Amino acid sequence: GQNIDQPTEMTATEGAIVQINCTYQTSGFNGLFWYQQHAGEAPTFLSYNVLDGLEEKGRFSSFLSRSKGYSYLLLKELQMKDSASYLCAVRIPQAGTALIFGKGTTLSVSS
Amino acid sequence: EAGVVQSPRYKIIEKKQPVAFWCNPISGHNTLYWYLQNLGQGPELLIRYENEEAVDDSQLPKDRFSAERLKGVDSTLKIQPAELGDSAVYLCASSPRVGANVLTFGAGSRLTVL
Numbered sequence: 001g002q003n004i005d006q007p008t009e010m011t012a013t014e015g016a017i018v019q020i021n022c023t024y025q026t027s028g029f030n031g032l033f034w035y036q037q038h039a040g041e042a043p044t045f046l047s048y049n050v051l052d053g054l055e056e057k058g059r060f061s062s063f064l065s066r067s068k069g070y071s072y073l074l075l076k077e078l079q080m081k082d083s084a085s086y087l088c089a090v091r092i093p094q095a096g097t098a099l100i101f102g103k104g105t106t107l108s109v110s111s
Numbered sequence: 112e113a114g115v116v117q118s119p120r121y122k123i124i125e126k127k128q129p130v131a132f133w134c135n136p137i138s139g140h141n142t143l144y145w146y147l148q149n150l151g152q153g154p155e156l157l158i159r160y161e162n163e164e165a166v167d168d169s170q171l172p173k174d175r176f177s178a179e180r181l182k183g184v185d186s187t188l189k190i191q192p193a194e195l196g197d198s199a200v201y202l203c204a205s206s207p208r209v210g211a212n213v214l215t216f217g218a219g220s221r222l223t224v225l
Contacts, residue, residue: 031211042202042216043154050211087153096167097142097212101153
């Protein structure tokens with residue numbers, strides 16, 4: 001089976017930096033995605049990594065190491081609105097373009 | 112550009128009753144997905160369509176769930192009869208056939224079975 005692990009919950013304060021880790025053991029790999037999901041809302045796309053290294057997009061960055069089966073999402077200058085669930089998802093060849101999701105990490109940002 | 116539209120947003124039914132969810136994907140997106148999301152969990156794939164063809168329905172419980180995508184655009188997911196364990200959010204997503212094939216999700220249909 002496919003396995004994607006993330007911490008269940010994290011807390012941080014406004015203005016801080018937080019790193020959300022994701023490890024995966026899957027039969028094949030065609031890319032890793034991060035989504036943000038506020039309570040009661042749709043998951044929204046944050047980042048995509050298919051090659052090793054760091055992808056930076058504003059306050060958010062995502063890193064991938066394919067040899068280690070590891071990714072992280074880095075959030076800088078945290079704001080209250082960043083309180084949400086962060087979903088790590090992997091694409092594997094057998095599933096075509098579909099994504100396999102982890103259980104998500106609930107981030108709470110306090111003032 | 113309009114996003115993925117789903118209806119209804121909320122549905123409360125009694126067990127053994129039927130229920131249907133509708134999804135209108137982003138215009139031009141060939142691939143459509145139905146996911147199920149339980150509280151505190153990540154989305155789980157139910158079925159994937161390429162145009163009007165269901166190319167992966169291996170996770171769809173076919174004894175009570177059915178889906179269709181007429182003319183390769185809108186899609187309907189049906190449950191008949193519903194069971195208590197079907198209470199969840201049903202998410203629809205679509206993706207284009209370009210680039211990273213990024214999935215865009217609708218807001219979901221929240222089902223409560225009493």
